[in-house]
Amino acid sequence: MKNPKILEQLESWIEDNRSHTILGATAKYIPALANQDPNQLGICIMDHEGELYEVGDVNVEFTLQSVSKILSFIAACDHHGLDYVLDKVNVEPTGEAFNSIIPFEIHRPNKPFNPLINAGAITVSAILPGENIPAKYDNLLAFLEKFIGKRLYMDVEVYESEWKTAHRNRALAYYLAESNQLELEVEEALEIYIRQCSISISLQDLAKIGLVIAYDGFDPISKKQIFSKEIARVAKVLMVTCGMYNSSGDFAAHVGIPAKSGVSGGILAAVPPKWHSDEQAFRKGCGIAVFSPAIDSNGNSTAGTMLLKQLSREWDLSIF
Numbered sequence: 411m412k413n414p415k416i417l418e419q420l421e422s423w424i425e426d427n428r429s430h431t432i433l434g435a436t437a438k439y440i441p442a443l444a445n446q447d448p449n450q451l452g453i454c455i456m457d458h459e460g461e462l463y464e465v466g467d468v469n470v471e472f473t474l475q476s477v478s479k480i481l482s483f484i485a486a487c488d489h490h491g492l493d494y495v496l497d498k499v500n501v502e503p504t505g506e507a508f509n510s511i512i513p514f515e516i517h518r519p520n521k522p523f524n525p526l527i528n529a530g531a532i533t534v535s536a537i538l539p540g541e542n543i544p545a546k547y548d549n550l551l552a553f554l555e556k557f558i559g560k561r562l563y564m565d566v567e568v569y570e571s572e573w574k575t576a577h578r579n580r581a582l583a584y585y586l587a588e589s590n591q592l593e594l595e596v597e598e599a600l601e602i603y604i605r606q607c608s609i610s611i612s613l614q615d616l617a618k619i620g621l622v623i624a625y626d627g628f629d630p631i632s633k634k635q636i637f638s639k640e641i642a643r644v645a646k647v648l649m650v651t652c653g654m655y656n657s658s659g660d661f662a663a664h665v666g667i668p669a670k671s672g673v674s675g676g677i678l679a680a681v682p683p684k685w686h687s688d689e690q691a692f693r694k695g696c697g698i699a700v701f702s703p704a705i706d707s708n709g710n711s712t713a714g715t716m717l718l719k720q721l722s723r724e725w726d727l728s729i730f
């Protein structure tokens with residue numbers, strides 16, 4: 411049953427944090443994202459019984475962008491096994507921007523540092539199961555359908571806008587190809603990567619995905635195991651150490667919830683059950699989705715991050 415106090419708190423925190431949107435701006439390097447209304451802020455939380463707490467601008471659809479990277483990582487691991495995927499990408503933070511060329515030039519790594527930077531995500535997209543790009547994309551959508559019971563679709567305008575302006579990602583893919591780290595041709599790898607980034611999602615569906623990740627791949631509502639606990643453990647480590655890019659340390663210290671951001675302004679967060687604090691809200695865990703398209707220089711939603719800081723502090727949601 412919905413707890414009215416939680417809704418009241420969320421309503422007041424949304425208003426407290428909306429002003430933080432002025433500290434950021436919509437992503438300009440993908441023209442279709444630049445046009446989003448920067449003042450929006452919405453949150454949706456799904457508890458372990460499927461109860462939804464939705465406050466602010468919640469009737470929105472936005473593209474997954476980098477949030478898709480953790481989902482394609484999980485999908486690839488579910489198909490190939492964790493060892494196969496970790497043979498292609500490492501699990502190390504970089505300290506560089508998500509689309510940086512620097513790690514290639516300075517470190518010349520034999521595989522990308524992690525699957526949440528663009529180089530690692532392009533590598534993982536290329537090994538998604540399927541004989542060709544439409545099949546890989548379809549298999550990813552089919553995997554996501556297991557979480558939310560419906561087929562997601564692609565925002566074609568965002569896809570085309572990103573495809574035309576993906577100069578840096580193309581450069582990254584050529585670096586990967588040069589060192590034989592890409593299992594597809596450059597243009598094919600980019601196509602599947604940009605398709606996954608352009609998948610459109612609602613806050614409600616994203617919160618459900620967060621809930622399943624929080625429950626180690628188990629859906630507490632349908633009681634089905636969607637992916638293995640072993641994969642969930644590594645996914646959550648990646649979310650904590652690399653999910654918010656160069657702000658991951660600050661986010662871990664002040665929010666302490668495994669999370670993944672995207673440049674469209676979405677944040678996916680997975681709050682695992684915390685059995686020892688009976689008095690707190692969401693002690694049995696929850697999935698959280700936040701949307702606010704004004705982002706900072708690291709690519710994270712400014713108001714969304716501040717809102718998560720506040721609710722984690724008030725409800726003691728940190729896993730640390």
Ligand code: DON
Nearest residue numbers: 475476508607671672673709
């Ligand atoms: O490849 C890109 O640049 C975008 N499709 C995704 C980047 C992104 O979302 C980084 N996140 N904060």
